Amino acid sequence: MVWWEWTYNPMVLIMRDTVTDLIAFLTVARERSFTKAAAQLGVSQPALSRTIRKLEARLGVRLLTRSTRSVAPTDAGERLIETIGPHFDGIETGLNEIRELSGKPAGSLRITSVEHASTVILAPGVCKLMLDYPDISVEISNDYQLVDIVAQRYDAGIRLGEQVAKDMIGVRVGPDFRMAVVGTPSYFKRRAKPLTPHDLTTHTGINLRLPTSGGLWSWPFAKDGREIRVRAEGHVVCNTLPLMLDFALAGVGLAHVPEDVVQADMEQGRLIRVLDDWCPPVTGYHIYYPSRRQPKPAFRLLLDILRSGV
CATH class of the missing domain: 1.10.10.10 (Winged helix-like DNA-binding domain superfamily/Winged helix DNA-binding domain)
Structure with missing residues (x-):
């Protein structure tokens, strides 16, 4: 023929x-x-x-x-995704591995992350990857929801270590860090500083809505082996850290955010930290991916870059 x-x-x-x-x-x-x-x-x-x-x-x-x-x-659609998805992933991986032999790794990556991790860890790593390998493309989706990365065809996710499911391979890509409860000097002229998390019930909070449940995130605290969650009621609800910080700096209320996000504002006196002794370190960020899926060559390169920064 x-x-x-x-x-x-x-x-x-x-x-x-x-x-x-x-x-x-x-x-x-x-x-x-x-x-x-x-x-x-x-x-x-x-x-x-x-x-x-x-x-x-x-x-x-x-x-x-x-x-x-x-x-x-539909149920039939989900079944078809589970059946054919891995085969298409395998085809893409195989083609990318062939390209890698030419010395020019290529391909696309989809990663679900959270805003803080994307800013301090993922974006710097992706920049280095793309400068070294311009034929690789990366899509980053920030979402506080714990998404099913297999069903939604992500290559990997980044979340706190404690949030990584046991059937996933998790690799630490960031150190432990602390959260901080902060407000402006003008805010604390109107309200007494809280001494315990329970005092937050009389304060105004700048809250974060969780996409999974639709509810507001309760602020976690721990001290001397005791763990509690408290919600400071308020009139502002956000879904991004920069927006929460803007409202905090305007004196609207208290924000519960990663320490490094407000470090400069605390040092320069724009924000005052409270409940410091109730905010122990939290588990650092991990990148995770399915144990049964062969990582793409482009993903292995990104993983090496992110792991080297720990």
Whole structure:
């Protein structure tokens, strides 16, 4: 059989179209959005919708549930992701390993992190990686929610060591650090400084909403083997550290944030720290990934960079 006869074999064309449709499905399922997926694939949103409908018709099952606000895999869709996802990951890993032999590592990485870890650990490491290997691309998604990195097709996640699931491989990439409760001098002219966490019930807090439960984060404290969580009620709720810091510096209320975020403001007298003795070190950040998945060459390079900074 000559080359052109194999190329135009109908079965080959069918398989090619099926693979293309499956890639489209995986992208929509990962992004939870036809609009975002279409932008990534370089097609129009209506064309992508038609592709998914044709795939569903061919398979005879509904793969995605659609609403005006979101898209999510059905049970059949989840099963298909679990079945075919690892194979597509393996193909990408294999191609990237071949590229690595040329001395030019390439590929894309998707990492879920939290804002603080991204700023102090991940971003510096990614900058070094991309300067040394310009053919590697990295997508960072900041989210306080503990996401399923396998189902959402992330290569890895970064969270505190205590948050890493036992079925994941976790590697420390940051030292232990402390949290700090801070307020402005003008705030403490209006309110007495709290001496214990229980005193926070009479103070105004700048709070963080948790995406998983929808509730507000309760501030953790520990001293002499005793651990408690307290919520300082307030009128401001944020979802980013810089915004929380802006409100704290404006004298609106107290913020509970990583110590290094407010170190300069404390040293220059813009913020005053309280309850210092109730804020012991917390476990440093770890990068984690599935134990059953072979890490991509690009990820191994990033892992070496992040681990070297500990």
